[in-house]
Amino acid sequence: MGDTPTGDTPKGGKPMDRMATPDDFSDEILMAYADGELDEARHAAVEAAIARDDVLADRVAMFAETADRAKQAMDATLSAPVPAQLQRAVEGLIAAQASGQDTEQASADAKGGAPADPVSLADHRARREAGRRDLGRSGGWRRVVPGAMAASIALVIGLGVGYGLRPGPDSTGAGGAGMAVSGLTGPAIAAALAEIPSGAEQALAGGRTFRAIASFRDEAGAVCREFEVAGEAGRASVNVACRDADRWAVRISIATAAGGAGYAPASSLEALDAYLVSVGAGAPLSAQEEKAVLETAGP
Amino acid sequence: MGDGFDRQLIDFLPRMRRFAFALTRNVTAADDLVQVACEKALAGKARFTAGTRFDAWIFRIMRNAWIDQARRRKTRGETVVLDEEFEFPGGDSRAETETALVLKATLAAIAELPDDQRDLLILVSVEGLSYREAADVLDVPIGTVMSRLARARRKLGAAVGIDPPGPRSSMRADGVQGSDSDG
Numbered sequence: 001m002g003d004t005p006t007g008d009t010p011k012g013g014k015p016m017d018r019m020a021t022p023d024d025f026s027d028e029i030l031m032a033y034a035d036g037e038l039d040e041a042r043h044a045a046v047e048a049a050i051a052r053d054d055v056l057a058d059r060v061a062m063f064a065e066t067a068d069r070a071k072q073a074m075d076a077t078l079s080a081p082v083p084a085q086l087q088r089a090v091e092g093l094i095a096a097q098a099s100g101q102d103t104e105q106a107s108a109d110a111k112g113g114a115p116a117d118p119v120s121l122a123d124h125r126a127r128r129e130a131g132r133r134d135l136g137r138s139g140g141w142r143r144v145v146p147g148a149m150a151a152s153i154a155l156v157i158g159l160g161v162g163y164g165l166r167p168g169p170d171s172t173g174a175g176g177a178g179m180a181v182s183g184l185t186g187p188a189i190a191a192a193l194a195e196i197p198s199g200a201e202q203a204l205a206g207g208r209t210f211r212a213i214a215s216f217r218d219e220a221g222a223v224c225r226e227f228e229v230a231g232e233a234g235r236a237s238v239n240v241a242c243r244d245a246d247r248w249a250v251r252i253s254i255a256t257a258a259g260g261a262g263y264a265p266a267s268s269l270e271a272l273d274a275y276l277v278s279v280g281a282g283a284p285l286s287a288q289e290e291k292a293v294l295e296t297a298g299p
Numbered sequence: 300m301g302d303g304f305d306r307q308l309i310d311f312l313p314r315m316r317r318f319a320f321a322l323t324r325n326v327t328a329a330d331d332l333v334q335v336a337c338e339k340a341l342a343g344k345a346r347f348t349a350g351t352r353f354d355a356w357i358f359r360i361m362r363n364a365w366i367d368q369a370r371r372r373k374t375r376g377e378t379v380v381l382d383e384e385f386e387f388p389g390g391d392s393r394a395e396t397e398t399a400l401v402l403k404a405t406l407a408a409i410a411e412l413p414d415d416q417r418d419l420l421i422l423v424s425v426e427g428l429s430y431r432e433a434a435d436v437l438d439v440p441i442g443t444v445m446s447r448l449a450r451a452r453r454k455l456g457a458a459v460g461i462d463p464p465g466p467r468s469s470m471r472a473d474g475v476q477g478s479d480s481d482g
Binding site for chain 2 (some may be wrong): 037063072074076078083086091097277
């Protein structure tokens with residue numbers, strides 16, 4: 001009992017006492033014992049061995065204790081609240097999925113193929129790709145992303161107010177701050193939103209470029225537009241603005257710190273997709289439909 | 300299915316974030332990943348087999364989505380900047396009690412682990428998956444699970460001062476590890 005000749009065991013290092021131990025068990029086996037992973041026979045063998053060998057018992061205890069510690073420490077982190085934005089987005093996905101289940105879901109199931117998009121994201125994505133081709137880009141958006149920007153995606157969501165067609169007395173400070181983040185202030189963008197057809201682009205002051213990607217209606221029927229603003233000091237953003245009365249309010253702006261000819265990384269487009277799902281975005285409007293709805297709100 | 304599945308998903312968000320953060324080491328990327336995984340999980344709802352482990356199923360979706368994103372980034376030559384402080388959200392307790400300090404030290408040690416070891420430690424020791432289930436989530440042989448996990452536990456044990464296995468009769472009572480004066 002505990003009589004293994006281990007006087008020459010190095011201190012603190014990896015266990016080297018194994019060879020001198022009559023009951024030779026690998027760390028993996030002892031760990032599996034501590035984790036309750038061994039079959040009955042091997043479990044019994046280890047149990048008998050640790051009863052007569054303190055060194056083995058210590059090694060098992062180490063594996064048991066590290067698991068306990070890890071669980072305790074990591075469980076303490078579970079109290080971190082889920083960001084309201086994430087919670088809402090997932091609830092939006094659930095809601096969209098529930099309502100779209102009979103259509104997209106069913107067809108995808110029938111094909112036994114890829115997971116269905118709850119909302120017709122495929123249409124939105126196609127429109128995005130098409131928009132880029134119209135603009136003379138070679139290859140898809142998702143394939144021309146330069147490096148080193150995915151890291152710094154700033155997500156500004158729910159700006160809601162403060163982005164008027166014309167600066168109005170009710171432009172709130174909060175909205176202004178949000179706009180400042182994404183650099184979307186000014187009547188020029190509002191005008192572009194009201195006039196530029198999807199697939200076209202327009203130069204803005206300061207070397208920026210506005211690109212209209214698509215128009216659609218959200219769940220509540222509001223007219224919304226997906227657009228990009230690129231070129232301000234190497235920054236680019238993908239955005240959605242919706243029309244409320246005669247005002248365009250930016251609902252989401254995903255900014256990417258793009259270097260030079262930067263494009264939104266896939267992860268920001270995934271965030272955008274998730275957003276579209278969460279607001280129940282309808283299919284992109286056709287060119288005619290878009291023209292019609294934009295004209296109806298003429299000044 | 301239906302409501303039960305959806306509620307389960309919502310309830311599971313804190314644990315998804317925890318695993319996502321372990322995978323991504325970046326808070327923004329982690330929440331991004333959680334959302335993408337939720338979308339995939341909802342779309343693939345019909346493929347979830349009732350009676351099997353929901354958590355293992357989700358973890359696998361998350362892990363695959365992460366690998367997928369990483370692969371796309373790699374082909375583009377993108378790099379991901381890791382959060383400077385690898386601090387699990389919620390793990391930054393300001394309390395200075397002994398327990399809090401032990402938790403903190405443990406989290407710091409977990410943060411130091413190589414990615415593949417940390418993933419396993421979380422899946423098995425924290426989330427309670429079996430070796431087999433963890434092997435399936437990560438697409439590695441069970442032998443790899445065991446050797447990686449054992450390495451992770453030895454490192455964690457050494458880092459938080461759980462005495463490395465050694466003879467009972469050593470100088471442990473002095474509590475002075477690393478001192479050579481007892482030679």
